[in-house]
Amino acid sequence: MEDDREWMYEGRIVNGMFSNEWGDKVDEFVAFALRHPECVYGVTAIRCPFTLVKCQNKKFLNVETVKVHLYRNGFVPDYYVWIYHGEKQVHQRCSSSVRVLVSETDQMVSDNMNHNTYHIMVCDAAGPEFNPGEEPNAEAKNFYDMIRAGDKPVYEGNSKHTQLSAAVRMLEIKCRHRCSQAWFDDISNFIQELLPQDNLMPLDFNSTKKLVRGLGLLVQVIHCYVNSCMIYWGDDSDLNNCKKCGHARYKQKVRGSRNRLYIRKLKVPYKKMHYFPITPRLQRLYASTATANEIRWHSEHHMEDGKMCHPSDAPAWKHFDGCFPDFSSEVRNVRLGLFADGFQPIGQSGQQYSLWPMVVTPYNLPPDLYVFL
Secondary structure (H helix, E strand, C coil): CCCHHHHHCCCCCCCCEHHHHHHHHHHHHHHHCCCCCCHHHHEEEEEECCCCCCCCCCEEEEEEHHHHHHHHCCCCCCCCCCCHCCCCCCCCCCCCCCCCCCCCCHHHHHHHHHCCCCHHHHHHHCCCCCCCCCCCCHHHHHHHHHHHHCCCCCCCCCCEEEEHHHHHHHHHHEEEEEEECCCCCCHHHHHHEEEECCCCCCCCCCHHHHHHHCCCCCHHHHHHHECCCCCCCHHHHHCCCCCCCEEECCCCCCCCCCCCCEEECCEEEEEEECCCCHHHHHHHHHHCCHHHHHHHHHHCCEEEEECCCHHHCCHHHHHHHHCCCCHCCCCCCEEEEEECCCCCCCCCHHHHHHCCCCEEEECCCCCHHHHHH
């Protein structure tokens, strides 16, 4: 790929018509992005560098839609270094009119981690307080294991996927198509039959989860009383009966047959809930190089054609800023929205079950990000 990329912003339209030469360059750009699987979603979806606010290298679209967007209005300004499409090297440019915006953090990660996208993902998961120079405890060992998994190809000679990227891609496919764990295990076994014997592909679902566990965030399972009187948490976490009515916490007996009654060996609660702690998730937003800059989006964006596209455009938001100037003066302060609504999804067995989620989302982010989160 040539260093001079002035073509991205010049020569798109010649004599009132789209330039064939410019179109060829766009095809080269798309082909370049597709050669980097770590920057491709699914089969042919890449980040769209279109100038529209909803795109701007945030949204994944299929390549044909990306081409249409680029023909319509061109590239996002100052995107001379294709960092969202797999470019490894920061180009040195002589033109003083060109501004390549690369943060110190991005540059440091790129230099020290050899521009590997999965290295960056592992570093974001470790957080800014992690010190790899310390004596390797259990947490540090997991970190180094993921770093090594991000370096090793799935098998000798494969340049498209590392052990880590293959594991992440397999889990992404499982979630996207809502596949069962048994399906995952069967596909993993079949892949083992196709690959060389010394391959590093995880053997099943459990080994895949174990490999990428350090990239995730903690989820707490909290037991509840069957009628929602209380939760067994904090000082009450060791109780075996409800404080209100004395009902047992665990299911005690299960009838195995007509004439046989046995005690359940495993303690199974009558009811439980999943709690996703908010503090480490907010810390991840600030620690990640992919989202840290977006925290200020709510104060830096501009309304398009006077239309409200974000809660920060509303009079209520501005009224809040006026009432609490100390808080609003720091644009990186977190503004949270709470959603609570019940619904009944249908399981694979066809039976309905009730959910009543409480969802908290940060309004600092652009609409397409905070809705997705």
